[in-house]
Amino acid sequence: MTENLKQETVLVTAASGKTGHRVAERLAALGRNVRAGSRKGAVRFDWEDESSWxxxxxxxxxxxxxxxxxxxxxxxxxxxxxxxRVAAASGVGRLVLLSGRGEPEAVVAEHALRxxxxxxxxVRASFFMQNFSEGALYEGVLTGEIPFPGGATPEPFLHADDLADVLVAALTDEGHVGLVHELTGPRLLTFDEVATEIGRATGSEVRYIPVPGDEYAEMLQQFGFPATDSEWLAELFTxxxxxxxxxxxxxxxxxxxxEPKDFTAFAREAAESGAWR
Known part of the structure; x- marks a missing residue:
């Protein structure tokens, strides 16, 4: 990695999230001045409040x-x-955007920022491995049943550490300007195979429960998600x-x-760290 020797200041939005805190930690280790933006942190940043930007x-x-x-x-x-517009007016020289792989609606948003x-x-990412240890599917692992509208379709699950390393490279190396990086893990796995991998790592039975998109939307509403959010999320996953x-x-x-990190190693490390206790 060819790094700019200037001690740059980098704003990390959603710095308390799965990717944000990893990016912030790596940038700080490289000697960058990190502004960890979040809704309740020292550097206030809220996507729903443009005045904070x-x-x-x-x-x-x-x-x-x-x-x-x-x-x-x-x-x-x-x-x-x-x-x-706000970033340009503030004199920010570089933006690195996290996007979703294979999301046509996300591409529209990419162009809007460009x-x-x-x-x-x-940086377009596939489905995170950490969704099972830090995200929406964590509770399902704990209960032994993971309901999700994934069917039998395989997905190349991506380790969040690999994603963070690529994001930091893009933030610190000018050679990435203008590029679109599409990231995946090294292996295609179905959700049923993921459940088996996690069960093997934890020593407990974990099953994947395929559910239709509309049923998953109803489940999200039961957990407190607004109806409109539940519907578009279920449609997105489907x-x-x-x-x-x-x-x-x-x-x-x-x-x-x-090479990117494999799911087997992720499951073993997460289990050993106590992620699913």
Missing amino acids: GPALAGADAAYVAYYPDLAAPGAPDAMRAFG DSGVDLTV TLLDGHNASRTIGVRSVLGR
Whole structure:
């Protein structure tokens, strides 16, 4: 990695999230001045409050952009267009955007941010392994049953550490400006195979329960999600797992010069760390 020797200031949006805290830690280790933006942190940044964007971006050289709830969500293109204007007005020189692999709606949001004129790198990621240890499917692992509208479609699950390493490379190396990196893990696994892998690592039975998208939307509502959010999330997951993403890329190896981490190693390490106790 060829790094800029200037001690840059980087805003990390959603710095308390799965990817944000990993990016912030890596940047700090490299000697960057990190602004860890979050709704309740010292550097306030809230995607629902545009007035928080300018102060967080002021004086920053670069920013990691992780839009919540998802770049394919309704309203994301408008938010990206507005954020890009604020970033450009603040003098930010580089943006690195987390996007979803195989999400047409996310591509629209990517273009909206690119229209700002600020140097942009897009990193499109497949389904995170950490969704089973830190995210929406964590509770299912604990109960021994993972309900999800994934069917029997295989997915090249990506380790969040690999993603964070690529994001940091894009933030610190000018050679990534203008590029789109598409990242996957090294192996295609169905959700049923994932459940078996986790069960083997934990020593407990874990089963995958396939559910239709509309049923999953109802489950999300029972957990307190608004009806509109539940419906688009269920539709997103169903679309992502219709088979069009059932392939691997060499994105991680191209950027980092090594192979991405495998799910078996992830499950073993997560179990050993007590993630599912």
